[in-house]
Amino acid sequence: MTLKPEIKTSLPGPKAQELLKKDEEFISPSYTRSYPAVIERGEGVWVYDVDGNRFLDMAAGIAVLTTGHCHPEIVKAVQEQAAKLIHMSGTDFYYPYQIELAEKLAEIAPGAKNKRVFFANSGTEANEAALKLARFKTRRPYFIAFLGAFHGRTFGSMSISASKAIHRRYFAPLVPQIFHIPYPNPYRPFLGVAPEKLTDAIIDYLENYIFTTIAPPEEVAAFVFEPIQGEGGYIVPPADFFPKLKQIAEKYDILLIDDEVQTGMGRTGRMFAIEYFGIIPDIVTVAKGIASGFPLGAAIARKSLMDWESGTHASTFGGNPVSCVAALKTIELLEKGLVENAREVGTYLKAELTKLMDEFEFIGDVRGLGLMVGVEIVKDRTSKKPDPSLRNKIVDNAFYKGLILLGAGPNTVRWCPALTVTKEEINVALEIFREVLKNL
Numbered sequence: 001m002t003l004k005p006e007i008k009t010s011l012p013g014p015k016a017q018e019l020l021k022k023d024e025e026f027i028s029p030s031y032t033r034s035y036p037a038v039i040e041r042g043e044g045v046w047v048y049d050v051d052g053n054r055f056l057d058m059a060a061g062i063a064v065l066t067t068g069h070c071h072p073e074i075v076k077a078v079q080e081q082a083a084k085l086i087h088m089s090g091t092d093f094y095y096p097y098q099i100e101l102a103e104k105l106a107e108i109a110p111g112a113k114n115k116r117v118f119f120a121n122s123g124t125e126a127n128e129a130a131l132k133l134a135r136f137k138t139r140r141p142y143f144i145a146f147l148g149a150f151h152g153r154t155f156g157s158m159s160i161s162a163s164k165a166i167h168r169r170y171f172a173p174l175v176p177q178i179f180h181i182p183y184p185n186p187y188r189p190f191l192g193v194a195p196e197k198l199t200d201a202i203i204d205y206l207e208n209y210i211f212t213t214i215a216p217p218e219e220v221a222a223f224v225f226e227p228i229q230g231e232g233g234y235i236v237p238p239a240d241f242f243p244k245l246k247q248i249a250e251k252y253d254i255l256l257i258d259d260e261v262q263t264g265m266g267r268t269g270r271m272f273a274i275e276y277f278g279i280i281p282d283i284v285t286v287a288k289g290i291a292s293g294f295p296l297g298a299a300i301a302r303k304s305l306m307d308w309e310s311g312t313h314a315s316t317f318g319g320n321p322v323s324c325v326a327a328l329k330t331i332e333l334l335e336k337g338l339v340e341n342a343r344e345v346g347t348y349l350k351a352e353l354t355k356l357m358d359e360f361e362f363i364g365d366v367r368g369l370g371l372m373v374g375v376e377i378v379k380d381r382t383s384k385k386p387d388p389s390l391r392n393k394i395v396d397n398a399f400y401k402g403l404i405l406l407g408a409g410p411n412t413v414r415w416c417p418a419l420t421v422t423k424e425e426i427n428v429a430l431e432i433f434r435e436v437l438k439n440l
């Protein structure tokens with residue numbers, strides 16, 4: 001029988017309240033928590049707070065827990081590895097787990113296997129590595145990124161990001177020579193362009209405005225993009241966009257950096273989301289879901305591109321043995337069926353959420369691929385005016401009913417559960433979600 005959430009105390013419960021007081025005193029207030037979830041343990045898609053309340057988790061630690069909370073095979077692999085070797089540092093030493101994982105990533109990332117991997121600890125670091133490699137190899141200063149993008153919070157990644165002003169406010173000067181162009185958002189096309197003309201309009205803007213005025217193409221090192229914008233609101237671009245961007249890239253010898261930090265590792269129903277668009281990028285970055293919750297990031301590029309000399313880039317912790325073993329086991333489980341499950345259950349989830357549009361006028365759009373589904377909340381469908389406060393209320397109210405969801409972008413509810421999730425568990429979540437929407 002499928003479990004259901006169980007809320008036994010007021011929220012936050014007494015133990016959670018005590019911890020929240022201390023959190024306020026000792027933890028940086030820069031984080032973005034909205035509701036008071038103080039989680040003690042997890043199993044699959046279920047988490048339990050410090051007061052024993054049970055929640056159904058459709059956020060998976062922000063799209064990280066590919067195999068769910070504490071998957072027994074991940075736990076076993078990690079425990080065994082921790083007893084053997086925890087750290088050595090790939091910067092100065094060799095160890096088998098890092099080499100094995102690099103070989104596996106070279107094999108599964110888009111394109112031929114002759115690739116190399118740089119290991120980091122997080123998404124932002126993986127992207128910093130990609131930016132540095134692109135500049136180093138091309139000797140070109142410029143990058144072109146997209147409005148709405150999120151690539152991380154260190155200076156390079158922050159500078160290519162453009163999803164929320166608060167991420168940048170008072171942190172300038174940022175890394176220079178970075179320009180942003182509109183991302184093809186079919187639900188909200190820029191400057192009122194017809195959705196079917198979106199790709200061509202953006203390509204035209206790039207070639208005939210950006211290249212001719214502020215970023216000479218022969219000085220552009222790379223385009224940096226998310227194949228589906230994550231933090232920007234789970235936006236899926238038209239199918240012809242990346243193939244056309246690739247044509248431009250080839251024309252001017254510009255590299256393509258594909259940030260798969262959120263979309264990667266099976267989440268969209270393919271191992272990498274860019275596979276849906278049929279192009280092979282030059283550099284792929286991954287993090288989040290790669291190691292089922294252990295800190296790991298990677299930048300993957302063909303061998304002839306990743307041939308920078310010793311000393312150019314490194315990381316003390318990047319690719320530590322325990323994270324590498326967790327990643328190898330995660331990939332094994334992905335290949336044994338989790339990617340397929342993401343596609344199948346994700347298709348079901350999107351279809352069921354789409355049905356809710358018949359009932360609720362404030363759902364403007366339901367979109368996504370696999371288990372990366374966004375529900376955009378608007379004032380009404382005609383004006384499409386975003387309704388961030390209603391979105392926040394939905395996410396908060398869901399928590400009090402035992403359903404863990406997160407926002408994405410200003411007004412979208414994001415669904416990014418573990419790839420182990422079943423249709424039965426999705427049905428439990430959908431039932432609560434519908435109740436929440438009915439009782440706003």
Ligand SMILES: Cc1ncc(COP(=O)(O)O)c(C=O)c1O
Nearest residue numbers: 122123124150151152230261262
């Ligand atoms: C697409 C994308 N890139 C990069 C990052 C940054 O990853 P991290 O928080 O691990 O630095 C994120 C995080 O949300 C992301 O969604």
